Amino acid sequence: MSDARTNLSRRDFLGAMTSAALLGMASAGPTSLAAAPLASDRRVRIGVVGGNFGTQWQWHLDPNCIVEAVSDLRPDRRQYLQQVYKCEKPYESLEKLVLDPKVEAVAVFTGAPDHARHVLECFKQGKHVISAVPACLTLEDARKMKEAKERTGLTYMMAETSYYRWPTILARQLWKEKRFGRFLYSEVEYYHNMIGAERDGLSFDQGKRTWRYGYPPMLYPTHSTGFHVGVTGERLTGVSCLAWGDDDPALKDNDYQSPWCNQSALFKTSGANICRCNVFWRVHSDGERAPSCPSRCAWPRVTGTPTVSSRTSSSPPWSRTARRPWTCTRPWR
Numbered sequence: 107m108s109d110a111r112t113n114l115s116r117r118d119f120l121g122a123m124t125s126a127a128l129l130g131m132a133s134a135g136p137t138s139l140a141a142a143p144l145a146s147d148r149r150v151r152i153g154v155v156g157g158n159f160g161t162q163w164q165w166h167l168d169p170n171c172i173v174e175a176v177s178d179l180r181p182d183r184r185q186y187l188q189q190v191y192k193c194e195k196p197y198e199s200l201e202k203l204v205l206d207p208k209v210e211a212v213a214v215f216t217g218a219p220d221h222a223r224h225v226l227e228c229f230k231q232g233k234h235v236i237s238a239v240p241a242c243l244t245l246e247d248a249r250k251m252k253e254a255k256e257r258t259g260l261t262y263m264m265a266e267t268s269y270y271r272w273p274t275i276l277a278r279q280l281w282k283e284k285r286f287g288r289f290l291y292s293e294v295e296y297y298h299n300m301i302g303a304e305r306d307g308l309s310f311d312q313g314k315r316t317w318r319y320g321y322p323p324m325l326y327p328t329h330s331t332g333f334h335v336g337v338t339g340e341r342l343t344g345v346s347c348l349a350w351g352d353d354d355p356a357l358k359d360n361d362y363q364s365p366w367c368n369q370s371a372l373f374k375t376s377g378a379n380i381c382r383c384n385v386f387w388r389v390h391s392d393g394e395r396a397p398s399c400p401s402r403c404a405w406p407r408v409t410g411t412p413t414v415s416s417r418t419s420s421s422p423p424w425s426r427t428a429r430r431p432w433t434c435t436r437p438w439r
């Protein structure tokens with residue numbers, strides 16, 4: 107498949123995106139990657155939008171990539187993006203960046219509720235897209251994105267970190283080699299204490315609430331489901347979910363009208379297996395992991411890095427001060 111406007115083949119784009127993701131993993135862990143021979147010397151010109159989590163990638167180091175432009179609504183974040191990606195072309199907004207004919211693909215790392223709108227805007231301007239998770243918040247937006255992707259023939263990739271963790275990659279390979287017997291059951295979990303709460307620093311920016319304020323846990327399922335789906339390729343075909351909320355003010359009044367901070371779902375899967383999935387914002391635990399119980403050969407215990415301590419000294423300053431001053435520090439850290 108080839109896009110007429112950019113003359114960029116699907117294989118070129120996926121190859122470049124995959125090596126970018128692998129480079130991301132290499133920087134996240136102690137294991138080193140042997141340099142793989144390049145499948146192509148084609149260099150994709152990418153625009154990076156979102157100067158917080160969007161600064162934690164390595165497109166400028168990828169031999170198949172050129173960071174053509176960057177953008178954030180905030181000047182300080184725009185400058186930080188320029189500094190990280192050594193890019194001399196800043197735009198004031200995604201809407202302006204996508205008009206640049208030199209940009210072939212866009213990395214959308216804006217807030218979750220904006221992803222669908224921004225991805226559709228990129229498709230409209232003929233750009234391939236990689237976006238942060240979640241892809242979208244409603245089935246209606248999912249339909250629109252799927253329709254636009256299929257109509258344009260452009261590529262969409264969701265940057266789900268759990269899919270690219272080393273143990274997930276290994277388990278995916280073992281599953282492909284049929285080492286597990288029947289899969290039977292997985293437990294997949296994402297725990298991020300206090301996110302979205304009244305006292306969460308990430309839920310406020312310059313005194314104003316951000317999209318994270320009161321954000322419902324099950325609108326952020328893919329750090330968990332990415333393990334089961336990412337290993338087996340199964341679809342989740344049915345669900346029963348319980349939810350729990352406390353008396354935090356963020357659960358009384360938020361944009362999502364959500365009173366919940368912890369949700370626990372039991373999925374049935376297209377392979378007739380079971381997936382128990384937790385997403386908790388109030389919990390004495392941290393990170394992403396996935397123990398499982400196959401009938402033969404236990405899979406490598408998939409454990410993600412703790413969400414907050416994974417922020418390194420290369421993280422932007424605004425993500426290092428993630429807690430509001432009056433928040434209790436976590437005694438187990």
Ligand SMILES: NC(=O)c1ccc[n+]([C@@H]2O[C@H](COP(=O)([O-])OP(=O)(O)OC[C@H]3O[C@@H](n4cnc5c(N)ncnc54)[C@H](O)[C@@H]3O)[C@@H](O)[C@H]2O)c1
Pocket residue numbers: 155156157158159160177178179180183198199200201215216217218220238239240265266267316317
């Ligand atoms: N492990 C992971 O996969 C992981 C970790 C952290 C965040 N995320 C995801 O990444 C995304 C970004 O998270 P974050 O913490 O950086 O959010 P954030 O709200 O701190 O940053 C989003 C940025 O997008 C900018 N923005 C919004 N609209 C824009 C526009 N039209 N043009 C240009 N810039 C625009 C904002 O100014 C803001 O700086 C979220 O969807 C989040 O779910 C994923």
